[in-house]
Amino acid sequence: MxxxxxxxxxxxxxxxxxxxxxxxxxxxxxxxxxxxxxxxxxxxxxxxxxxxxxxxxxxxxxxxxxxxxxxxxxxxxxxxxxxxxxxxxxxxxxxxxxxxxxxxxxxxxxxxxxxxxxxxxxxxxxxxxxxxxxxxxxxxxxxxxxxxxxxxxxxxxxxxxxxxxxxxxxxxxxxxxxxxxxxxxxxxxxxxxxxxxxxxxxxxxxxxxxxxxxxxxxxxxxxxxxxxxxxxxxxxxxxxxxxxxxxxxxxxxxxxxxxxxxxxxIPNRAFYLAAIGLGGFSWDRAGRIWYAAMRDPELRRLRWIAQFKDFARLTIKHATALYGPAEQSVVADAWQQVGITPEVTRPVGALADAWMLHYSWGCTDPYAQTTLMFHDDGSFTGELSGRWHQQDGTLLLSFDAGSARYAGTLAGDVATGVMSTFDGADGCWRLTRKGATGIVGN
Ligand SMILES: [Zn+2]
The missing domain is CATH 3.10.170.10 (Elastase; domain 1)
Known part of the structure; x- marks a missing residue:
């Protein structure tokens, strides 16, 4: 406290x-x-x-x-x-x-x-x-x-x-x-x-x-x-x-x-401004919007890299989903007043394509390869399927099966990272756009 x-x-x-x-x-x-x-x-x-x-x-x-x-x-x-x-x-x-x-x-x-x-x-x-x-x-x-x-x-x-x-x-x-x-x-x-x-x-x-x-x-x-x-x-x-x-x-x-x-x-003041802008009791609308944002599965996926603008985006999303465009604009305006302008629409396209995942347990085992198809809706499919999130050059992958999550950086046609699991073995991985040149698939 x-x-x-x-x-x-x-x-x-x-x-x-x-x-x-x-x-x-x-x-x-x-x-x-x-x-x-x-x-x-x-x-x-x-x-x-x-x-x-x-x-x-x-x-x-x-x-x-x-x-x-x-x-x-x-x-x-x-x-x-x-x-x-x-x-x-x-x-x-x-x-x-x-x-x-x-x-x-x-x-x-x-x-x-x-x-x-x-x-x-x-x-x-x-x-x-x-x-x-x-x-x-x-x-x-x-x-x-x-x-x-x-x-x-x-x-x-x-x-x-x-x-x-x-x-x-x-x-x-x-x-x-x-x-x-x-x-x-x-x-x-x-x-x-x-x-x-x-x-x-x-x-x-x-x-x-x-x-x-x-x-x-x-x-x-x-x-x-x-x-x-x-x-x-x-x-x-x-x-x-x-x-x-x-x-x-x-x-x-x-x-x-x-x-x-x-x-x-900073977010405290945004909540105050949203509650004032929406009027009435704070828990009536502002509180419900914030609570829904806190429970959004996307926030949980971001849990250790969540930024103010991510949370802002989720509150705007839930303001729209729970209420409507008037409430959406009050909430967006509240964040704007504290200097936070989230991208309301999901950035798409950067990853949407077929990529090759190269991964090695412990970074010492031979690298295995598998093709992943990334979709605009935040999912990826292939032999391994799961969800992806990309923001400011950081890429997060979480898999439907198993607890491993990968975090790394995406630059151009290559993403690399130390495998960041959180309950299992660690390792290394690399993601290359299919057909990209100059990458040895080790
Ligand atoms: Zn506290």
Whole structure:
């Protein structure tokens, strides 16, 4: 929830205790992020149930790093009188309700997965996180941060990481990671507007993520602003909100998994503009469009190279499919305003032809050859069949049979790559246009 940048600023500008606490948080966060990456890659999941019902379990770590800790409130139990426990319980329920009522989704995996949370994680831990299996909430240091259960959008945000894992599974790095963060802010903002009494329209909402997390010692209104990225806080100790609000201010960095919490400001503002442009409640149309884009099989195929403009294109596609040309133009215009102009029509023709695939397991076995016929509709056929996607010189092939996927670069009549499987053996491959000269089919 909190990018490393803020902890780093606190480590530099805070007093001795703040500094120690910030460094400890950085160490914990790195561990949690690594665990999430591993959980994503191995698709670890807790036991699922098929019928739709809320199944919440809130634990306490009693200020240790024990997970999940001691179970303190299960579904249907009365309030515990510990505000952190009860806020976590209510926030998990509100997020479940939005998913169920608006999207017809049965929990994070759409198969009734229980919602697990642990409060009082570590001592004065300034963060909340989704570790791939459950939610974790810190108490905050009390000096700069309040307890992290206090903001319902933070709970919605973290749980939405679980939805993403089960849908597109966008890798938590660079632009695909920023889209992952972005979708979590979209769900978080919608949960906040949905549980507000009365419910808030897009025009009435403040679009601040994490309002109430800062103590009065901090000069800021929350962690992020979807309406005006970069303006949520400007503080002597925490630094200034680093989010860009336009593609022209995109931040190139290796920190924060390649700026996942930073550049998410760009699509965040696009969602805000789309929700305002479409009018009414954000979940009525904008939310449904974004949810459909997140579930689009094409996004899953792109999961580790997905770019903002890919996601933009999918939202435009679903705006048209779900509603019509008026909604399509509102959504396209929203992306345009943040500097993203996706190609709405699929680029065709570059590959549509017969090609020869040369491939070798381990790059040491003799190369085998097979002819593939590429079609404009994104499929390829032949002895091996599957789907292809090509963009900015990157070519992705996924096969109908087996788990191997190939990623490489396409230049002219040759595409080459290291075979990028993800569950099987690695190898090398090359693709040459049939009849192209100068290529030895080794
Ligand atoms: Zn997040």
């Amino acid at each position: 909190i990018p490393p940048y803020v902890h780093e600023q606190m480590a530099v500008h805070g007093d001795e205790e703040t500094r120690r606490n910030a460094l400890a948080a950085l160490a914990v966060d790195t561990t949690v992020r690594a665990e999430r990456l591993i959980a994503d890659l191995t698709a670890r999941s807790v036991a699922a149930q098929a019928t739709a019902h809320r199944e919440r379990r809130v634990h306490t770590a009693d200020n240790t790093a024990e997970l999940p800790g001691t179970l303190v409130r299960s579904e249907g139990d009365p309030p515990s009188e510990d505000p952190a426990v009860d806020e976590a319980y209510d926030g998990l329920g509100s997020t479940f309700d939005l998913m169920q009522d608006v999207f017809g989704r049965n929990s994070l995996d759409d198969a009734g997965m229980p919602l697990l949370g642990t409060v009082h994680y570590q001592k004065k831990y300034n963060n909340a996180a989704w570790d791939g299996v459950q939610m974790i909430f810190g108490d905050g240091d009390g000096q700069y941060f309040n307890r992290f259960t206090a903001a319902v959008d933070v709970i919605g945000h973290e749980l939405a990481h679980g939805i993403t894992t089960h849908e597109s599974d966008l890798l938590y790095l660079y632009q695909s990671g920023a889209l992952n963060e972005h979708f979590s802010d979209v769900i978080g903002a919608m949960v906040k507007q949905y549980v507000a009494v009365p419910r808030q329209t897009a025009a009435d909402a403040d679009w601040i993520i994490g309002a109430g997390l800062f103590t009065s010692a901090v000069n800021g209104v929350g962690l992020r602003s979807m309406k005006a990225p970069g303006t949520a806080f400007d503080d002597d100790v925490l630094g200034k909100d680093p989010q860009p609000n336009h593609m022209s201010r995109f931040v190139h960095t290796l920190d924060d998994n390649g700026g996942v919490h930073i550049n998410s400001g």
